[in-house]
Amino acid sequence: MxxxxxxxxxxxxxxxxxxxxxxxxxxxxxxxxxxxxxxxxxxxxxxxxxxxxxxxxxxxxxxxxxxxxxxxxxxxxxxGLAPPLGTAERGQFYKWMVHLTNTPQAEFRAWFYPHEHADSAEAAASVKRVAQTRLEGMFERIAAQLDGRDWLLGSGMSAADFFLLMLVRWGRAMPHPPRDLPVLAAHAARVLARPAVLATFAAEGIAAPFV
Ligand SMILES: N[C@@H](CCC(=O)N[C@@H](CS)C(=O)NCC(=O)O)C(=O)O
Incomplete structure (x- = not known):
């Protein structure tokens, strides 16, 4: 347990x-x-x-x-949420998991908590603006790599897809939310179609729209 x-x-x-x-x-x-x-x-x-x-x-x-x-x-x-150890796809899986955690997830910290990266309100506002622009670029690059496929990995759905859904959700209040990128909206819809995902949101008391 x-x-x-x-x-x-x-x-x-x-x-x-x-x-x-x-x-x-x-x-x-x-x-x-x-x-x-x-x-x-x-x-x-x-x-x-x-x-x-x-x-x-x-x-x-x-x-x-x-x-x-x-x-x-x-x-x-x-x-089956990760490809088998030692395969090329496992390498791709690590790439996405590490990228998602150390690039957009870390940048979201600057967007949600800009005061941690600044010593004045003015500097914090600047940190937030820059984080927003950087996040927009990150999501555009992720969308470009996802274009033409259903999941981040060619081998099928993995934990990285759930990770991406969470990050797309976190950006829902941004002026240019990631869901505005059709590739990311379609990907989010695929992950949201999993019954476990709706059950998770229900258990956390989170109502639609989810992204
Ligand atoms: N790198 C950490 C970051 C976790 C993180 O930033 N969690 C946020 C919530 S999404 C938090 O605990 N915020 C409360 C705080 O910073 O006081 C991880 O991935 O676990």
């Missing part, structure tokens, strides 16, 4: 989506951001960075969304 520390719509959404897609038994533990529970001493013992999510798997405590996702793929190979 896994325990996923989550907050609705946060980065915990990716492991939550994967747990439901896999069909693994898990329980959810709310980290109440409304009262900054991510900085409670007990939570900091799980993730000293004070960030969501954390996954508990027996004696294993993991933070970092992408690491949790990769671990779940490895623990449940039968779910």
């Amino acid at each position: 896994y325990t996923l520390y989550y907050y609705p719509g946060n980065a915990s959404l990716l492991p939550h989506l994967l747990l439901r897609e896999i069909g693994a038994p898990f329980e959810l533990a709310l980290v109440d951001r409304a009262r900054n529970a991510q900085h409670d001493p007990d939570y900091l013992k799980l993730n000293p960075n004070g960030r969501i999510p954390v996954l508990i798997d027996g004696d294993t405590v993991l933070f970092e969304t992408a690491a949790i996702a990769l671990h779940l793929c490895d623990r449940h190979p039968e779910a």
